[in-house]
Amino acid sequence: MRRDKAALLRITGFGAAALLFSVLVIAVRVRWLPLESVDRGVADGLNRLVAPSEFLVNLMGGISRLGSFGVLAWLVVIAATVLLVRRQYRLTGFLLATALGGLVLDPALKLAVGRLRPVVEQPVAHGGGNSFPSGHSLNSFICYAALVLVFLPALEARWRRPLLIAVGAVVALIGFSRLALGVHFLSDVVGGWSLAVAWVGLCAAAFELWRYEHGRRVTEPLSEGLEPEAAEDLHPTAPHQHEPERAGHGRAWVVAGLGVAWVLTFGALVALGIPLAHYRDGNGNLLGDRAIPHWFAEHRADALGRITLVGSEVGNTHAILAIGLVVGAVALALVRRWRPVVFLVTVMFGELSLFLASAAIVGRSRPDVENMDGPMPTSSYPSGHVAATICIWATAAVLVMPRTRAWWRWLFVAAAVVMPLWVAVSRMYRGMHHPTDILGSCVLAALWVFAAWWLLRPNHDLVEEPAPARARPSVQAATA
Template structure:
């Protein structure tokens, strides 16, 4: 666009957009300078051990420690909140969002997240090494953390990560919900910072410094992004609450082309409930039989597997067994679901997976409690378990997860890579089943119960939910979504 074109735009629209852009730029610059000066002041006060600040930090740390140390529940809640600001969790969160943006063909905000996130990874250890402040010393320590204290890496990282995610994703939220969306992001950041102080691993000034530095960094990178966007031809200056790329609203919405997740939801819910009851009845009947009539080979097979025990196989079986526990299943589900929505722009596949895992869990818990079968009379490497032996929850969860993913992915992926999913749907349950029996935790008939549970429940969901309907590829889904006009134009 030439200077003459710019002049024509100004003549047509007036000076209001230019004035608004200038006002926002000045306010943004003032905010960055204020945050930078506040952080620099804190840095100097901490570096030179200013007594009033040191006394205030220690008084707050001691007061919170006395209250938190008296409650084991409070410690667990604070540790869980703190985990949402951990480096591993936030790195995985950003990686999933970046992958989803690339699937939606939005490389520019994806690159913004990568660059801004890398900056956070560099700033935290560099400043910690520069200042060298030791962590708080309290009367009753309830948590420990390695490294130096200033600034708080959790506070810095959470401000940057949740802040930049809010800037990138807010265009998908309707205008009425945007204050709530930003408020939720701010609440998460505030709770993470408070948890670090309450756990006694950071001073108040550490957390404040992390927030200020994080705010300054995302402000700088957001301004650089806006310049990049302007140079790419987007001359309209949009307010911050419209996000970094307002024109991406249609691409960021999870399922713009989907009318109803399930037609006749009440009827479908009744069908699913009836199917659940039938599967439970089948499990209870089989469990009743194997509990009162235990074939000899059921015990002998576990004993035979244990003759192969070696330290290396013990460790391998532990890892395979972990692949079927709750944390691993939840981890895979939370990665697959947003990527499935990004690729196929429909909620129904995600609903199918969510119902598969929820139904598996409830069927396992109720049938295990009803059958109450003892564990094998062999050396149990995982110790005493709170649930009974029939059916195996690890194996049932593994079968349901990977089979559901295969059923969702196979009709929607045209390349040869789609065969990876059925292969995993076979190999993962076999590995978990062998590891659980090797470790003396289940009989072979418990494995049979897990297979019956998974087969029955997935059949019920396949008939009722029909996840294969509208099973287009990612390209077809994008074309379908682009044909639908944006009902809320960006202003």
């Protein structure tokens, strides 16, 4: 009886949300004067409050990005990757279908309603397309709610209500930020939220009906998640033996060791880079620093230009971040230990900080040939593209090689060699780097990856407990 009453309340709430959205669509289309008056008053009042403060503008912009397509898409991709590896196919389908629904509803309704964006006295942000409903409000509610419903069983009961409150606060702040930035009216945000409630409710109801048709009990999604039986597989890590040698002073030693390794690596980079930057203003012919870029510049061709453009792009920040997110998600889903993820994050953030710090100190000029990629904000030494490419693929190889005997593990070793070579040749071909810039990147990657591997021991789980006790699914089981 209690479950029936709760289900009835949920259906009533979803229906009310759908009704509210329908009323708002009609009111916006007919330009109902009271609604437009409230919308305009809120937009103007917030603009007068926020626009004069650079801090508030930046704060609202940062909050708004939490509801952007880039952030939400990666959250969904990472979560879906974990679910697929853990063989939770039904939850993967729910998550993807719910998120894709928002991508369909948002642009379609914007075109159908055709409402223009607010025009405020002091514009501080720009929004593309029409105004109703707010895409950030709609999609942030949908994605964050879907993620909560999927992963709620992994949390202890006492943490579930605080999580719901925290996620609700984030969604509310995202909606408010769109008002504060002057890119949406109040009714746009409320419309996005009401449509999101109706859509998530419909998707959750469909999932519940599927469970009922297959003889499973009806759940209470807001208190126990969509699939309580999947709790064990949804936990980020599996229960395993504690590691006393890493507790207390052990962890402090690792942090201190990483700090020492960072300083020594930085010192090696600067010691190598400063003489190169000062030798004939950075364009001397030491190790072909002048001859090789000039040879590439004299032998450029359209086909090679396209190939090297791709080679350059696969080493840029966005591509490396994308690869790192996928590698981290797969590592956590398969290994069910935090250590490999910590290793990956340490390597990549260490590489980025070492690159930026050494580039700022050395300040080497680019090769004196035509630059095919335009001016760059950092110095030529070392190559951040090459260093990041070496680090990400070397990290992947380090994590994969000990965990399987399958033939495809050698593909990661090949990638750790071929991808940096492709990026290095592409960067030199396009006039972005000298050969010794590439050498500096190799020094950075070799020293830092080795230090992180030695200190963090990312594959320690292979020896901390017997093979049969390792959590499912494992790479060994998948490739046996």
